[in-house]
Amino acid sequence: MADYKPTLGKTFLAGLWEENPVFRLVLGMCPTLAVTAAVKPAFTMGMSVLFVLICSNIVVSLMRNLLKPHLRILMFTLTIATFVTICDLYLKAFQSEMSEALGPYIPLIIVNCIIICRAEACASKYGVLISIVDAVSMGLGFTLALCIIAVIREVLATGIIAWGSYTIPVMWKSFVPLTAMSMPIGAFITLGLMLGLINLITKKQS
């Protein structure tokens, strides 16, 4: 492990596919299930996690040589909580409707395993550049996974994709919306099917 030196390219691709936080590591399940009924809140959640990941990875990486082992987790939590609070305040100020739609799930980013996992596995061991690339990769991978699930659920539940006042009709006119897809059961079914599909692809690849 001590000899392992991650390259920028490998680190970037890891979060998108091989170590995708949702589909491969099965982390961050709470927002994955809770905010994917529509694309816009899912995207907002993804961007919020991306912001917190980048900021916390930078700070943790900068102070990695100063960290005392017994205060490590405390310092991570302090750092993450600060940036989550900033993100929450930003949404309340400039995206108030989204802030309401996401409710407690933005403050809950503090306990999102992805962020503390990246702080522990990457930022506390490597330099700032690798940590930023890792954060961008994991954040984009998380956003991508959330958006894929949200597109499937929103299209099947409503037949359209809505983004603010814009709506894109996707299904045919006589399409009967599957309302259950916008409910929690829809999230579990979609996530389960996606995990199955990803496992199938991975098995075939190997």
Added chain:
Amino acid sequence: MLKALKLFLRESWLLIAASFFFGLLLAVTYTAWNPKIEQNKTAKFEKQVADVVSGAKLDASIDGDFVISDKISTKVYPVKSQTGEKLGFAFAAQGPGYDVIELVIVVDANCENYLGYGVLVCNETPGFGDKMKYPFFKDQFTNITASELTLVKEGDPADKEDSEIVAISGATISSQGVVNIFNTYTGIIREELIKRGLIQ
């Protein structure tokens, strides 16, 4: 003693410095964005009142806070029509459901009838408690006598006594929370309005 202090500082200086830095960062951010957040809250408050009483607008709040309990106070706003006719009063009210529920309650000009309510904050269970935002529950509070309300678990919301509120199915705690908020605030607000000579 000095040795222990040195050890404490050596072990925890980073935590102390980081806490100070992050605290400062949050204070600056909060100071910068809080006016916008307050502006959003006011806009939402006004929109909720306009939803309850169509076309209504709010006057400046009545001077001084209305004290509800040791820890809670609220402001009361006169509600007027576009032509300036006095329609009633609106005030923010909060209380516990599963989480904290915040409502805007609108009463008529004599504080004798409820005109309705709007929801400012509701993190109750989606599909159950959050149905307090839906008309079938909200309408039960529209144009009823502002007396002590009682929650009943069964009944027809469209055909009930004024003082009865039919609970949301599967969300008794949230429904009771809303009823409790009405019961807690209204009497105190009415007494205070009488004291200040704003109603008789």
